[in-house]
Amino acid sequence: MKKMRNVLVVLMLMASIAPLAFADEAENSTDEIEIDTETQKQIEIMNTTLGAQIRLLQLEKTINKNIIKGEEVVSFLTELEYNTTELEAIIAELDLLKEEVISADPNVTDAVQIFVDLKYDAIYLTKDFRETLKGLLYNETIERIRERIKNMSCEQVQNITKNIQNKIKQFNRNQLYIIYPIIGENGEYFLNKYHNGTLSMEQIKNNISKTVSMMTKEKRYDIFYQLKQNKIKNKIRARICFENATENFLERQQNRLTYRIQKAENMSDDPISKEMQERIRNRLNGYADDSNSDNGNGSGTSSNGKDDSCNGNKQQSGGGES
């Protein structure tokens, strides 16, 4: 009788534990971040050096654009005799961040981690600038500034844009080198034309579409299956890199902020540099308080846990380069 009751208790326990088995693991770690779906999608191409180069260049370009716009805002406010030290301190940190992006090596195995870290820093600083501005001005003035900087052409960004477009072209060419054999075609002729600029990507896609539409249903299914398979493989690789990037996020952020304080200390002794140092210190103290209140779990662990699977898949610019 007692035995039966025990069996019943065990069964009930198992039933109550079952949902936990399906739940996402490591939800209780405080040293991780939730990476948005857009960033998750962006890192999918970073398993090749070329893909990593593209993402880092795009990040550099966006930060650059925001710095230029920020400087325009500061010059506008200086004309109106506002105190812009806080805003200038944020721009100065964005400048340091830009240097970090430029010096990031796309060949290294943790390029995804670096990209995610720096992108989130850029998002934070941009938001910080926006909110500081909101605290300084009325909505009408903000609207005036928005109009003023809306159509700003950033010549300094033009070169990076061209560089990015060339790299994307090269990336697409490499992808098509993989795709053409799947549809059973030798795409050399079209790819060369695409490379020369005599054929656009749209024209190439139209050509592929015509070829595929003339195939049998079974052949189309086969192509679809193979393309899907490649995509899933890439997604799995990206997932591993993405999980590595989420681990020990705060620890890495604290290291970066400490490094930035050191850099700022060496720069100059002006009020902007001091303001920047103070703002970074406040953030560092905020993180320290957070981790203390969360009992600090996770911060002492190493980030090496799953790195190998992420590193092992780093390829040199795809297989199709001629």
Next chain:
Amino acid sequence: MKKMLLTIISILIVFFSSILIYHIFSEDSIEVNQTDERYDTTEDVMNEIDESLLDEDDELDIGEMV
């Protein structure tokens, strides 16, 4: 009493098993249906190709300064 407990356990096992089987079956059939609808169109192949390529004007979004 013993018989009753045995019955309860059996009912519980049957109940959980049927939920599990139903769940697995319904997920599979959704997947099969989706694949059935998809694979025979050129458009779906082209969508897959599109997703593996990048737009030349592709940009990152980190938010606006103002």
